[in-house]
Each structure stands twice: as structure tokens, then as C-alpha cells.
Amino acid sequence: MSDAVFEQVRERLAGVAGEATVAHGTLALEVEAARLVAVVRTLKDELGFDMFLDVTAVDWPDREPRFDVVWHFYSTRHFVRIRLKARVTLADPTVDTLVPFYGSARYMERECHEMYGIVFRGNDDLRPLLLYEGFEGHPLRKDYPKQKEQPLVPYRDAKP
Amino acid sequence: MTTQPARPAPSGAFEFLTTKKDEFVGWARKFSLFPYPFVTACCAMEFMSVSSTLYDTDRFGAALPRFTPRQSDLLMVVGTVTHKQAPILKKVYEQMCEPKWVIAFGVCATSGGFYQNYAALPGIDKIIPVDLYIPGCPPRPEMVIDGIMKLQDRIARDRHPIINEKF
Numbered sequence: 001m002s003d004a005v006f007e008q009v010r011e012r013l014a015g016v017a018g019e020a021t022v023a024h025g026t027l028a029l030e031v032e033a034a035r036l037v038a039v040v041r042t043l044k045d046e047l048g049f050d051m052f053l054d055v056t057a058v059d060w061p062d063r064e065p066r067f068d069v070v071w072h073f074y075s076t077r078h079f080v081r082i083r084l085k086a087r088v089t090l091a092d093p094t095v096d097t098l099v100p101f102y103g104s105a106r107y108m109e110r111e112c113h114e115m116y117g118i119v120f121r122g123n124d125d126l127r128p129l130l131l132y133e134g135f136e137g138h139p140l141r142k143d144y145p146k147q148k149e150q151p152l153v154p155y156r157d158a159k160p
Numbered sequence: 161m162t163t164q165p166a167r168p169a170p171s172g173a174f175e176f177l178t179t180k181k182d183e184f185v186g187w188a189r190k191f192s193l194f195p196y197p198f199v200t201a202c203c204a205m206e207f208m209s210v211s212s213t214l215y216d217t218d219r220f221g222a223a224l225p226r227f228t229p230r231q232s233d234l235l236m237v238v239g240t241v242t243h244k245q246a247p248i249l250k251k252v253y254e255q256m257c258e259p260k261w262v263i264a265f266g267v268c269a270t271s272g273g274f275y276q277n278y279a280a281l282p283g284i285d286k287i288i289p290v291d292l293y294i295p296g297c298p299p300r301p302e303m304v305i306d307g308i309m310k311l312q313d314r315i316a317r318d319r320h321p322i323i324n325e326k327f
Contacts, residue, residue: 130279132244139278147276153246155286 002080009047028083033095044101049073052102057116061142065089069118097122115140182323186316191221196232201239203266206298215301220308229255240268241281253288261291266298
């Protein structure tokens with residue numbers, strides 16, 4: 001059954017999205033960041049992918065463009081998942097927000113923004129979610145030092 | 161504490177007993193701990209276990225948690241404390257009245273455990289003084305009880321300011 005849905009997605013998005021592969025029962029589509037909104041609109045309005053699962057990023061320190069931004073969607077009608085991937089550069093790590101389509105994207109974009117520094121154009125609330133005001137850098141990037149701490153309370157130096 | 165019946169009463173109860181003032185006060189204090197549980201993570205499960213019927217910290221006079229730091233004298237920090245939470249912990253500690261004691265419950269509160277990264281505080285003793293460390297991930301209830309008893313011994317040996325030349 002999922003194969004039929006995937007075939008339908010492939011046909012409908014031919015020419016808009018890039019390469020499509022099936023991995024672990026999930027259809028993975030490469031998209032250009034500029035075409036993201038068009039692809040998501042089609043997925044949601046025509047193909048029945050009505051649930052936003054997650055947005056995250058992958059850091060490839062030696063690759064150019066350096067980041068993959070990865071979205072997952074689920075269809076409560078067809079019971080299948082789909083994955084979108086878009087590449088962005090370190091100089092301009094910007095993609096469009098999906099908040100107009102899925103309200104639940106707001107928090108996940110906030111998390112992705114603070115952890116990887118991806119900018120979601122159109123999301124007006126990119127304040128830190130799990131981190132705190134004043135935290136410098138993006139801790140899930142590969143070049144963030146593993147044990148670097150940014151304490152909010154000054155440490156005591158006396159040992160008990 | 162040294163106690164000795166003067167003579168056996170017919171009922172078998174003590175009619176009076178003798179002790180030393182500071183030992184008596186120490187004995188009273190060590191069984192009247194009022195813990196404030198600052199519980200943040202999975203060690204909470206072990207904390208519930210040690211508090212409830214089977215292990216029963218009530219036996220040590222440390223069973224009635226106060227959910228305001230102003231009424232408590234034993235701060236039990238149970239679980240991982242993140243940098244984002246550190247100001248809250250510091251404020252809770254500062255709100256407690258003297259005398260007060262702090263237990264670091266579990267390895268995360270003790271040293272950060274395996275969270276040596278951007279998010280976690282590497283041990284609560286970086287920001288507040290700690291009297292007792294109970295390691296373990298999570299610690300066994302027996303270790304917690306052992307820890308509480310060690311703290312009680314220390315409290316019993318302390319001299320309370322109430323004991324002076326007028327008392």
C-alpha cells in the first residue's frame with residue numbers, strides 16, 4: 001500500500017522535487033530550499049500528509065553546502081511517512097518556515113534554530129527554547145567544543 | 161546516647177532517664193529533618209522508592225517533604241541539574257534558613273555523570289556547598305538510607321547554638 005502512495009508522490013512531484021529513494025519504509029525526497037514551500041503545499045493539500053513530525057538538521061563539516069535540513073511528515077490517511085531534505089550553506093543557512101502549514105512546526109523550528117543555527121524565514125519567534133538567552137554558538141554543530149560550558153551561575157572555587 | 165533506668169518500674173517503662181544536654185538536643189535534631197526534594201530527573205523513581213513503604217525514610221524522621229524551601233532544612237537534589245536550571249537551584253538554596261544541609265542524590269547531581277557537555281552542570285557543588293554525596297545511577301535505596309544515617313550522625317555530633325551557658 002505504501003508503494004502505491006510513494007508512486008503517486010513521485011509522479012505528482014516529478015520535476016519539482018529531486019531524487020527520491022525509499023529507505024527503511026520511508027520515502028526520502030531531496031528538494032531545493034527554494035522549492036520547499038511548493039513541495040510541502042502539494043504534500044499537504046493534495047497528497048494527504050497532514051501531520052508534521054519533526055524538523056532537524058545534519059551537519060557535514062567537510063561538505064559544501066554544509067547542512068542538510070530534514071523534515072518528516074506523516075499521513076494519517078495512508079499511514080506512511082515521508083522525509084524531505086534540503087541543503088543549505090553555512091553562509092546562508094536559511095529555509096522557509098512551515099508554520100503557515102503546520103502550527104506545530106513553530107517549536108521544532110525554534111529548537112533546530114538554536115541547536116544548528118538554521119534560520120527559518122517567516123518564523124517570527126526564534127527565541128531559545130531549550131537553551132537560554134545569552135548562549136553563544138550552536139551546540140549540535142560539529143565545531144562546537146564537546147565540553148564547552150556557558151554557566152549562568154558563577155562557579156564556587158572552594159572545595160568542601 | 162546513654163540511657164539507664166533508675167530502677168525497673170512495674171510496667172516496664174522508664175520512670176526517668178539520664179543523658180547529656182547536647183546529646184539530647186542532637187538526638188532530637190537528627191530525627192527532625194524536613195527535606196525539600198529538588199527532583200529533576202529519573203532518580204526521582206528511586207527517591208519515590210526510598211520514601212515509600214518498603215524502605216520508608218519515615219523511620220529516620222526524614223519523611224515529611226516540605227514543598228517550600230523556607231520550611232525545610234535538608235535540600236535533596238535528585239537528578240541532573242542543567243545550566244538553565246542552576247539559577248533556580250541557587251535561589252532555592254538561598255531561601256532556606258540556617259541550619260541547612262544538602263544531599264547530592266545520584267551521580268548527575270554529584271558530578272554531572274555522563275553529561276559532560278554544553279547542557280549539564282558538572283555537579284551541584286559548583287554552585288552550592290554539598291554535605292553528602294550519594295553516587296549511583298540511580299543509587300540503591302540502601303545507599304540512600306546509609307547516607308541519611310551518616311548525615312544524622314553528623315547532625316547529632318554538631319553543637320546547636322541553643323546549648324550555651326544559660327541552658
